[in-house]
Structure formats: structure tokens, C-alpha cells
Amino acid sequence: MKVRATTLLLATLASVVALTPRTELRAASAPAPMPVISRGVPAFATNAVYPASGGNDADYDTVFRGTPPTSLTYDLSGVPAANRGRVLVAWYNDASGWLTKPGESFYNEPRDYTIDASPAGGGGNPPGQGWVTLVTVTGNVRNSRLHVTDLTGFNWVRMSVTAINGSFQNMDAGFNLDIHDAHLASDDAWFFLGDSITLLSMTHHEPSNYAQQVNAALPSFFPAQQNAGIGFWKTDDPLQIDPTTGQQYFAEWLAIFPGRFVSIALGTNDALGNAPPSFVSGNLSTMAQQAISAGKVPIIPLIPWSCDSRIQASGPGINDAIRALWANNPQIVPGPDFWSYFQAHPTQLSDCIHPTVNEGTDAYRKLYADKMLANVYQGAADALPPTAPTGLGATAASSSRIDLAWTASTDNVGVTGYQIERCASATCTSFAQIATATTTTYGDSGLAASTTYRYRVRASDAAGNLSPYSNIASATTQAPPPPPPGGLVAAYGFSEGSGTTTQDASGKGHTGTLQAGASWTASGKYGSALSFNGSTSYVDLGNASDLQLTGSMTWSAWIFATSNPPDDGQIIAKSNGAGWQFKTTPDTGAHTFGVGISPSAGTITQRYSTTVRALNTWYHVAGVYDATAQTLNVYVNGLLDNGALSGVVPASQYNAAGENVTVGRRAGGFYFQGTIDEVRLYNRALSAAEIQSDMNTPVGGTPPPPDTTPPTTPSGLTATASSSSRIDLAWTASTDNVG
Incomplete structure (x- = not known):
């Protein structure tokens, strides 16, 4: 071309x-690196005239060309997730000019198009559905465009062109398409x-x-x-x-x-x-x-x-x-x-x-x-290094994780990242780099239990200058967690803090996969947790045989809702309408908590809490289905909180066999907006004491010791005759180490 x-x-x-x-120079502050991540990845096209590979090879003299409606799709699943979050999408058509004047011709220039993404797993052909439109452009008359967007949680990206600006024999869409890593x-x-x-x-x-x-x-x-x-x-x-x-x-x-x-x-x-x-x-x-x-x-x-x-x-x-x-x-x-x-x-x-x-x-x-x-x-x-990070602190989050936090460095041009170094033992001095970070927090996971680790951090800038080291901080991981409670079939502390998967702490191997924008947050109930956007994001736990339950169950989680969804906000579910649901719900008016099970494929029995769920507030919520007793109960913050019951509690429940277990949504688009932490799923009915123990214990953590200290004695008891048939009592309240 x-x-x-x-x-x-x-x-x-x-x-x-x-x-x-003129010989003197003036310098502007350097930009951050923005490498191309789409070069040579698997490329696919619809209605192609020229091959899809012409759009993302290293030769800009070759282009992709297709007859509208046409699309150019890239599989980015092989690109590290950290490099395909915030991106810049750039397309170029050098055959046309930037400004086409009257009497001049357009040449295969995209006019109406979208930039779409899909969370489907990589490999094979592009997915046929589940695409999310991130950018929409109509009426374009330029020979190139740049779009900044977020591909977090997505593995596929495509540019779909439905209309073009063209001329005789040039009525296709022709362009190069680059995806740049713009996370910095x-x-x-x-x-x-x-x-x-x-x-x-x-x-x-x-x-x-x-x-x-x-x-x-x-x-x-x-x-x-x-x-x-x-x-x-x-x-x-x-x-x-x-x-x-x-x-x-x-x-x-x-x-x-x-x-x-x-x-x-x-x-x-x-x-x-x-x-x-x-x-x-x-x-x-x-x-x-x-x-x-x-x-x-x-x-x-x-x-x-x-x-x-x-x-x-x-x-x-x-x-x-x-x-x-x-x-x-x-x-x-x-x-x-x-x-x-x-x-x-x-x-x-x-x-x-x-x-x-x-x-x-x-x-x-x-x-x-x-x-x-x-x-x-x-x-x-630029030869000036950043200042040293200050205030480095280390906190043991579990038996296998230590969380770090520090105060940011400053630089004459700009800090681009932090190098994190570690050594093992309380007196160690041989530090080795274990990671880099672009923020001022880091979660170090995969550690040995009951072991002391020491850390130090230093900053870097775009010119490669390194700051002095921070102070040294140390922490000792917690003791190994006890064996999982009986009947636990899945448990998630969401302690990873990064990545696209979360591990099942029950030992059953039900690894969760983050989908369509589910993101990590350090502001969980116990350390890190997962944040859900209320429209696309969720975690897929699969559909293993031991998750296809028909008898008693217990569901529990810490939740922090930030917005009222238009309907149910699912915490965890295996349902397409029928099946089991654990959620917030407006069914009884204002949003309460609810748990639902299905006696059959066409019915659902639901128990609602009396507590009205407030926004921006942490709640521990549990639902308990006892098949033998045929009861369905809701617990809020460790206490029984049963409100209205809709339907009859069956002696066994219907299993939605074709549905995966999901956190943050159910089939049909009932999404939760906010933060979810410490999710547990049991194949039996827990007691109130067991629910309270889970409430006070991070997943994988050690339950608090039994409370053996009694309350103090009430004092100042008085009795006053208020009538011929009534005596009123009053006293000074007791105190207790727990409550």
C-alpha cells in the first residue's frame, strides 16, 4: 500500500x-514506556480480503483489509495480565490523508466501528458471543485513531467495522491495528x-x-x-x-x-x-x-x-x-x-x-x-534517582502471606516502579529481589508458615536510576491453619491480591477464575478481597460433582455493597432462576439479605432477613438449609435474623446441573456491586456457634479460642412496686471480654 x-x-x-x-537543547519530561503487545499474537478476521496477520505483523507496508461488516480480532491471552489492563488501541490507514478535502478520495477508511472485548478463555477460534463493547465511533473521517480503554479481565479484543469512507475499488476497510500496554x-x-x-x-x-x-x-x-x-x-x-x-x-x-x-x-x-x-x-x-x-x-x-x-x-x-x-x-x-x-x-x-x-x-x-x-x-x-521509600511496614495476613505498604518516593521526572527484596529469618542480610510494583502496596504470597521474613524496597525511574533502600520491615507468618471444618466444599479468602485466579482453601481444588472486570482490592474484611462492578464482573468456580448438591447446605461471606442493583445482587449462586441463590434482594421492599433453594426446576423457596442492608457497610451473612429439619435460616453478623419465608422448605433441593457456581452474579445477569470477602460453602447445616466462628476467622486462619471468661456480676439491682400487680426491676449492666 x-x-x-x-x-x-x-x-x-x-x-x-x-x-x-541553533545548537542548544531543551528537555521535556520523558513519557512512560508503552510497548506494543499485539505484535504477532493469533489474529482472526471476518470477510477478509487481505489476511488478518497483515494487521499486527512488524511490517506496516502490509495491512489487514476486509469487506464491511468486517472485524479483526486478536487473542491476547498469551500476554501477561499485568500488561493488558489499561491499553491504548491504535489503528492506522496510511492510504488516506488526515483531512480529505472536496474532490479528494477516501481509501478503505473505517467510518463506523467498535472496539470490543471478551473474557472467554484464549486458544482456538474467537468466541461467538459474550463480547463487551468498550468504544463506539460513528462518522469518522480521519486516517487513524487512538483509544485508551481497559481490558482488565478480557482475553480477546477486536475492531469491528460496519461502514467505511471509500472510492471506486477502495470500498473495504484497510488498517493496521496495534494494542499498546498503557498500564503506566x-x-x-x-x-x-x-x-x-x-x-x-x-x-x-x-x-x-x-x-x-x-x-x-x-x-x-x-x-x-x-x-x-x-x-x-x-x-x-x-x-x-x-x-x-x-x-x-x-x-x-x-x-x-x-x-x-x-x-x-x-x-x-x-x-x-x-x-x-x-x-x-x-x-x-x-x-x-x-x-x-x-x-x-x-x-x-x-x-x-x-x-x-x-x-x-x-x-x-x-x-x-x-x-x-x-x-x-x-x-x-x-x-x-x-x-x-x-x-x-x-x-x-x-x-x-x-x-x-x-x-x-x-x-x-x-x-x-x-x-x-x-x-x-x-x-x-536524567541522572537524579528517586528519594527512598519511607515507612515500610509488613503485616502477616495468613500462614502463607505477608502484606507490605510504604510511603511513595518522589522523583524529578517521575517514579516508574518499586523493586521489592526479601530474605528469610529474623537476622538475615542476603536480600534478593522477588517482585516489582507500580503502587505502594504488595502482597507476598506462597510463604512458609510460622516463618520470619525481612523486606526492603527501592524506587526506580524511567532513566533506570535507583533510589536508596527503604527501612527494613519484618513479619512472621501465622501458624498453619487447622484442617478445614467438616463439610467444607469450597472456601475463598481472596488473599492473592493479583492475577486472574483465586485458590480454593478447602483443599477440593475448585480454583476460581476472575471474569470481565472482577478486580483485586486491598480493602477487604481480612486483607485483600475482590471488587465487583455490578454489570459484568464475577468469579467462575466451575461445576464439579461435589458442588452439585441436593441436600443440606450453608453459605457465608463478608460483603460490602456500594450500590443498589435494580434486582437481586448475587453473592454466590448456582442458578438460572431455579437452583440455589445467596444474595441481597429487594423482593420485600428495601434491600435485605436472602437465601433461596428450589424444590423443583420450576419453583423457588426463599428466606429473607429482617435486617435492611445499608450501603458501604460490612456485613457477615450466612444462609443455612437443613434438609432433615426442613428449615431455611438467615444469619446476619452471627445472629439469627429470619424474616419472611416465601414457599415451602423441601426435604431436598433441585440442582441446576447445567450451571456453574459463580461469585458476584447468577445466570441471567443479576450482578453484585461492591466488595466480597471470605466466601465459604458447606454441604451441611452449620450451627450458630460455627457460623460465629467463621465470621471471626479469615479463610485459612485459626479460629479464636473458646470464650471461657464469664461476664461480670450485674450490680445495683433494685426492685420497685409500681402497682398492686407489678414490680419493676433495674440494675447496672455487666461487662464481658467478648460481649
Whole structure:
């Protein structure tokens, strides 16, 4: 696929005017690395004309092309989950220009499209259903777009195109599609505004584009780049009103650009028209200030040398005005000196103005990349390390986990992460790095019980500078947990703190898989827990044979609801309507707690609590079904809390055999919003004392010792005759170590 470069107005050759280049540099703060994670992953397409692999291989001269409705799908399940949470989705169609003017043609440009994701497991063909739309665009008229979105909990991503902008024999959708890891930031994205020199030179085509030049020097970086070169444009054109939207072109484009760096490479056409330098610098200054106000970093290069007599006459004055902008506006990053380079290499201009394809254009890109590597990526050789983290603390969360927390470091450019080191024993000194973190907390799991560990932490920045170490903190893991209580078939403390699975502490092996946005939080009842968004997220526990129960059961959990769902908010369920449900529910009015079992496939019996569930409050809730006694009870915070009973309690319950056990939802979309912790599932009816023990014991923890201390004696007992048939008593309350 070739770029259509719109040529400038040309003139006859004229004499060369020498210009002394500016040599001093100014540095902007470096962006965070934003590598491409979709390169070479399994790619699939519908209605393809060109192969799906053309969309994500390393060669931007190959593209994916499909006939709408068409889609390009990537399986990202092989990418570490930490690198496919917050992402930047970038697509490019270098066949079309950024601004297609009346009389010009579109070439296979996506107009209406969505970015969708699926939590289905990776491998094989793309899932046929369960897709979630993250981004919707209609009426697009640009040759590329960048979208920041969150793929946490998803394994698949696709771009689905339903309509295009095209022309004769170019009525398909053609594009490259890159997914960047943006978990640190999404600022390493570049918008190259310019004239036809930019249009020709800043494409994605080989032999090496701007992003590839940066990547060759800094392998952890791969910037996203948009080519907004527009033929014949002068410095005042971006400040005009777009007749199709009624907005100023430049402001309109800043609003849809999520990156940080905006290159404004205009002025050659002004020079061709003998525009005054003050006119050019005034327009460039206006655009630079608009970019700064939008939180962007403007970059302004010198206009290129040309053998055209008009540019030789006007160009030096325009470049002097640009140098004055650099000097007077520290927030403007000086761009490359294209004048000096092409004055020294006139054979790399094809028509006195435009760089020759490949030799000239590659040199243009290399000049830009080298300048930005010096002025932006290396940030004036950042040699200052971050400050040391302070206040490191270590807390034993269980027999196999210690939680760390510390106060953040500071840095002149920015802290990018923390290195966590550990050694074992109370007096150890041989520390080894065990992990990195981008936040100021970390959960160290998989540890030995009853063992002391020591920790220290240090910060790093983008230049690789390391801070001094924090203080040393130590903690001793708890004693091994006792054997699971009898009848426990699944238990989850959600103590992992990261990853896409959670382990079953019952020993039964029912590993839970986090789905569609279920996320970790450190604000659980006991350490970490899982947060649910109320619309898509849940945990799938599978459908093993020992979970297909028809007799007595007990369900319990700590819950912290943050919003009222429109219907039931399922805590844990195995139900498609029939089956068992443990939930919050508005069935009796305000949200209460409820437990339901089904006597048959078409009925359900439910017990509701008397407690009305408040938001942003921790509750321990348990449901108990005793098949022998044919009772169904609800406990709230360890106490029996039975309210209304709907239906008859059966001697056995119906098993929804085709449904998996899920935390945070049931089939049909009844989702819980908030935090769930310490989930337990038994195949027997627990007593009130056992429920209270679970309430006070983290999953995998040691139950509190039996309470053998009696309350104090009531004092001050008095008796007063209030009538001929009544005596009133009063006394001073007792106290107790528990209550």
C-alpha cells in the first residue's frame, strides 16, 4: 500500500541561502514506556480480503483489509495480565490523508466501528458471543485513531467495522491495528501535524518509521504515531473553522487525541507565499498555547531548506521567528533543524521541496527521532534517582502471606516502579529481589508458615536510576491453619491480591477464575478481597460433582455493597432462576439479605432477613438449609435474623446441573456491586456457634479460642412496686471480654 503525498506548489530552482543552526537543547519530561503487545499474537478476521496477520505483523507496508461488516480480532491471552489492563488501541490507514478535502478520495477508511472485548478463555477460534463493547465511533473521517480503554479481565479484543469512507475499488476497510500496554501511562503517543512534507515523511511505512526508530534506540518504548500531514496547508489553516463540525480544526483534533506530544511542522507554504515571519510565529504560538492548555507538549521544528527561491528568501526569517518562540516559551520543545540538514543534503529532495522516498523520508524520520530521544525520551540525561521509600511496614495476613505498604518516593521526572527484596529469618542480610510494583502496596504470597521474613524496597525511574533502600520491615507468618471444618466444599479468602485466579482453601481444588472486570482490592474484611462492578464482573468456580448438591447446605461471606442493583445482587449462586441463590434482594421492599433453594426446576423457596442492608457497610451473612429439619435460616453478623419465608422448605433441593457456581452474579445477569470477602460453602447445616466462628476467622486462619471468661456480676439491682400487680426491676449492666 503506497502513501498518496499531495505536492506543494513548486517554483524554479534558486540559489542557496546559508543559515546558522541553533545548537542548544531543551528537555521535556520523558513519557512512560508503552510497548506494543499485539505484535504477532493469533489474529482472526471476518470477510477478509487481505489476511488478518497483515494487521499486527512488524511490517506496516502490509495491512489487514476486509469487506464491511468486517472485524479483526486478536487473542491476547498469551500476554501477561499485568500488561493488558489499561491499553491504548491504535489503528492506522496510511492510504488516506488526515483531512480529505472536496474532490479528494477516501481509501478503505473505517467510518463506523467498535472496539470490543471478551473474557472467554484464549486458544482456538474467537468466541461467538459474550463480547463487551468498550468504544463506539460513528462518522469518522480521519486516517487513524487512538483509544485508551481497559481490558482488565478480557482475553480477546477486536475492531469491528460496519461502514467505511471509500472510492471506486477502495470500498473495504484497510488498517493496521496495534494494542499498546498503557498500564503506566498513555502519554507516549504523537500527533504529527504538518503539510505535505509531513504527509509524505511521517507515514508508518518502511524502511523504518518514527516509532521503529525510537524503538531501535529504546527497546521498551514503541510510541503510537498519527500522521496529520495536509497538502498545501499554511500555519493559519488549523486555526480555521471546520465547516462540517463548526469547530476550529486544531481544537477539534486536540480533543480526540489522547496522547501527549503534538508536532506542528508548518511554515513551508507560508514561505512560498512570502508570509511575514510574525504572521507565522503568531499562528504557531497560538497553536502551541492551545496544546499546552490541553495538557499536551508542543514540538515545533525549523522548516526545511529548499532550492526554491521563494523559500530561500522567506525561510530564514521564518526560522528565526521559530527560534524566538523556542527561547521565549520553555514549554515548547525545539524540533529538528530540517533547514541545515537538507541544505547539506540537497540530493535528498525530489522536487526542491519534498524528501525523496526512502532515502530522504527515512532521514527526515531519523532526524525527528534523534532529536526527541535527546529532548524528550532521555529528558536531558536524567541522572537524579528517586528519594527512598519511607515507612515500610509488613503485616502477616495468613500462614502463607505477608502484606507490605510504604510511603511513595518522589522523583524529578517521575517514579516508574518499586523493586521489592526479601530474605528469610529474623537476622538475615542476603536480600534478593522477588517482585516489582507500580503502587505502594504488595502482597507476598506462597510463604512458609510460622516463618520470619525481612523486606526492603527501592524506587526506580524511567532513566533506570535507583533510589536508596527503604527501612527494613519484618513479619512472621501465622501458624498453619487447622484442617478445614467438616463439610467444607469450597472456601475463598481472596488473599492473592493479583492475577486472574483465586485458590480454593478447602483443599477440593475448585480454583476460581476472575471474569470481565472482577478486580483485586486491598480493602477487604481480612486483607485483600475482590471488587465487583455490578454489570459484568464475577468469579467462575466451575461445576464439579461435589458442588452439585441436593441436600443440606450453608453459605457465608463478608460483603460490602456500594450500590443498589435494580434486582437481586448475587453473592454466590448456582442458578438460572431455579437452583440455589445467596444474595441481597429487594423482593420485600428495601434491600435485605436472602437465601433461596428450589424444590423443583420450576419453583423457588426463599428466606429473607429482617435486617435492611445499608450501603458501604460490612456485613457477615450466612444462609443455612437443613434438609432433615426442613428449615431455611438467615444469619446476619452471627445472629439469627429470619424474616419472611416465601414457599415451602423441601426435604431436598433441585440442582441446576447445567450451571456453574459463580461469585458476584447468577445466570441471567443479576450482578453484585461492591466488595466480597471470605466466601465459604458447606454441604451441611452449620450451627450458630460455627457460623460465629467463621465470621471471626479469615479463610485459612485459626479460629479464636473458646470464650471461657464469664461476664461480670450485674450490680445495683433494685426492685420497685409500681402497682398492686407489678414490680419493676433495674440494675447496672455487666461487662464481658467478648460481649
